[in-house]
Amino acid sequence: MGIIENINKLFDHRIRLGIMSILMVNDDADFNRLKELLDVTDGNLASHIKALENAEYILVEKQFIDRKPNTRYSATKLGKMEFKKHIDALEKLIRK
Amino acid sequence: MGIIENINKLFDHRIRLGIMSILMVNDDADFNRLKELLDVTDGNLASHIKALENAEYILVEKQFIDRKPNTRYSATKLGKMEFKKHIDALEKLIRK
Secondary structure, rough: OOOOOOOOHHHHHHHHHHHHHHHHOOEEEEHHHHHHHHEEEEEHHHHHHHHHHHOOEEEEEEEOOOOEEEEEEEHHHHHHHHHHHHHHHHHHHHHH | OOOOOOOOOOHOOOHHHHHHHHHHOOEEEEEHHHHHOOOOOHHHHHHHHHHHOOOEEEEEEEEEEEEEEEEEEEOOOOHHHHHHHHHHHHHHHHHH
C-alpha cells in the first residue's frame, strides 16, 4: 500500500478539483458559472463534468428558465465524501 | 483568470505529487525507494519521473554502488519552488 493510496485518481485533474471545490461551497452552479470561475473551454469543462457525473460525484439537473434550457450541477453525498477523503489524503501526503 | 490558474498542470497526477512530496523531505531517493513508497509499476513511475525531469523539477544522478548502477533523484530549486506554489494554490482553492 503506497503513500498515494487514498488519493483519488478521479480527482487527478485541476479542472475536476476546481469543479468539486466550487460545488462543496455552493449548493449548485450552472455550466456558465463553472466555466467563468475556472476559465476553461466548453469542451474541456464538459468532459470533466461527464467524468464526475459518471462516478456519481455530481448530479446534473436540466431545467428551463424563461423558456431557455439551463443545466445545474451539484455535488452528491458520495462526491462530497470522496472529495473530503481526497483532500485529507493530499494533506497527509504533503505533510509527510 | 480562473481560480485554478496557479495549479500547475505538471502536478496533475497523484504519482507526480507523490514523487515531489518524497523529494521535498528527503535530499534524494533512488528508483526502488520511490517505487516502494508509491507502490507503482516501473513503467508508470519512469514516465512520471521523465515528465518532472524534462520540466527541470527533479535532477537525475547516475552512479555506481558496488559496481551496480544506481540512479538517484532529487528536487531542484525550481521544482521545490513550483511545488510550494502548487500546494498553496490547492490550499486556497479548497478553502474557498
